[in-house]
Amino acid sequence: MESVYTRPSTIIPGSSTGFCPGCMHGTTCKLVAEVIEELGIADQAACVWGIGCCGLGSMYTTFDSIFSPHGRACAMASAYKRANPDEFVFTYQGDGDLASIGIAETLYAANRGENISVVFVNNGTYGMTGGQMAPTTLVGQKATTAPFGRKPEEHGYPVHICELLDSLKAPHYLERVTCVDAPNVIKTKAAIKKAFRYQLEGKPFSLVEVVSNCPTNWGLTPLETLDYLREHSLKEFALGVYRDRG
Numbered sequence: 507m508e509s510v511y512t513r514p515s516t517i518i519p520g521s522s523t524g525f526c527p528g529c530m531h532g533t534t535c536k537l538v539a540e541v542i543e544e545l546g547i548a549d550q551a552a553c554v555w556g557i558g559c560c561g562l563g564s565m566y567t568t569f570d571s572i573f574s575p576h577g578r579a580c581a582m583a584s585a586y587k588r589a590n591p592d593e594f595v596f597t598y599q600g601d602g603d604l605a606s607i608g609i610a611e612t613l614y615a616a617n618r619g620e621n622i623s624v625v626f627v628n629n630g631t632y633g634m635t636g637g638q639m640a641p642t643t644l645v646g647q648k649a650t651t652a653p654f655g656r657k658p659e660e661h662g663y664p665v666h667i668c669e670l671l672d673s674l675k676a677p678h679y680l681e682r683v684t685c686v687d688a689p690n691v692i693k694t695k696a697a698i699k700k701a702f703r704y705q706l707e708g709k710p711f712s713l714v715e716v717v718s719n720c721p722t723n724w725g726l727t728p729l730e731t732l733d734y735l736r737e738h739s740l741k742e743f744a745l746g747v748y749r750d751r752g
């Protein structure tokens with residue numbers, strides 16, 4: 507029988523995901539693994555994983571893994587890439603990691619135009635530590651640290667990373683995508699591939715933001731999270747290309 511779909515060689519045979527059922531980290535990590543295989547860079551790829559559920563992808567992928575202290579992935583990736591210019595270096599980070607404790611490292615790596623790629627999973631919550639409010643939590647969205655929902659007068663407004671980085675001169679490519687359905691999964695893969703290609707061509711900083719879910723901490727079934735994403739998250743976080751210098 508013809509095989510129409512196989513696991514990429516960049517996923518360890520026999521391994522299984524540590525993510526909760528329906529979590530879009532699983533989809534996004536799989537896309538990253540597929541793109542690395544398709545670009546033929548498995549032997550030169552190193553991922554600096556953020557601290558959080560985001561880092562669980564390291565357990566079943568074959569490329570090199572580096573763990574930075576919480577939030578410092580972009581700083582560590584910058585240093586690693588400068589020291590190893592022939593390697594392919596990317597970060598894979600959650601919103602607590604990249605947009606809260608690591609916002610300075612993210613902004614300055616982007617502002618320096620480092621030759622790295624960033625995969626940023628925006629699920630509106632601190633997944634691994636039990637659902638605290640993240641910079642990206644929506645107004646009104648509940649969190650363990652905001653049991654009555656995010657209130658702008660108390661907690662400020664959601665932070666839009668693509669728009670923030672678009673105010674800087676150096677970044678080369680910024681796109682916001684989602685894995686809410688199959689066509690969007692295909693778009694997400696294309697965006698990750700484009701960002702990775704730009705690094706291989708020597709272009710400066712690229713970031714792909716993936717608007718995602720967290721069924722466990724949102725307290726919804728995986729299917730209900732898709733409705734929530736469509737009805738709420740994607741209204742706050744508009745999909746699209748924010749910058750593409752080609």
Ligand SMILES: Cc1ncc(C[n+]2csc(CCOP(=O)(O)OP(=O)(O)O)c2C)c(N)n1
Binds near residue numbers: 604631632635640
């Ligand atoms: C300096 C420091 N502060 C706090 C923590 C605890 N901590 C571990 S993971 C995490 C949140 C991760 O959330 P996010 O980056 O959104 O990733 P997700 O789990 O949602 O993928 C926190 C606060 C830590 N490890 N180090």
Ligand code: SF4
Binds near residue numbers: 528633
């Ligand atoms: S806690 Fe949330 S972010 Fe973490 S693996 Fe489970 S669903 Fe995904």
